[in-house]
Amino acid sequence: MKKQISTIISIILVIVIAIFALMNFESVEVNFGFTSLKVPxxxxxxxxLLIGALIIFLFSSTQNVKKNRQYKQLETDSQEKQDQLNSEIDELNHNLKVLETRLxxxxxxxxxxxxxxxxxxLEDEIAKLTDKLSSQK
Structure with missing residues (x-):
């Protein structure tokens, strides 16, 4: 839904800019400091508009690259943590088996x-009974 709204707004902006541009056909002089040009x-x-869009694209691309690097780093850290926890679980299971065997x-x-x-x-009782028997004889 959010993408659809942003697409619709983008289309409306492009149409407004196109209408504005088409209403201004006269030539103007543009001064670049070292030279001047007459351009429609x-x-x-x-x-x-294209230069502005290119600048926005470059800034958003660098942000995406940074986010992707952070995401990959977090994935790596998460995998290392999971491996560490799995090894601790294996060690605890081994210790449990050892303790069960000892028990x-x-x-x-x-x-x-x-x-x-x-x-x-029983041997003591047998010995006592044997003594009683031998004493009774």
């Missing part, structure tokens, strides 16, 4: 320790 006013208006090993050792304790308790 219509031609002078169109040349001035499994430690819980396995605890179970083995508990079973060893139960076995030694």
């Amino acid at each position: 006013l219509v031609l002078l208006i169109f040349i001035s 499994k090993n430690s819980s396995g050792k605890q179970e083995v320790g508990n079973r060893d304790q139960q076995i030694s308790d």
Whole structure:
């Protein structure tokens, strides 16, 4: 919608400038400082308009080039950040796996320790019962 409005305004301006130029056909003297020329006013208006449009185009082009450079730099920075975050995620996943393995090993050792304790308790009970049996005979 915004482009359509600017296009319509541009067309209206071109028509107004063309009508203004066509109403001024007489020749005028243009002094450039070192020389003077007699030129039709219509031609002078169109040349001035083209020079102004060219200047605007050059300024807008330089702004676009600067914006494109900034955009590319931001893309590069963003990609570097994403790569850094991905490597940190990979490192955290690796650390998580290591910790899970250690947890499994430690819980396995605890179970083995508990079973060893139960076995030694049972051996103690067997020894007590054996002593009771031998004392009853």
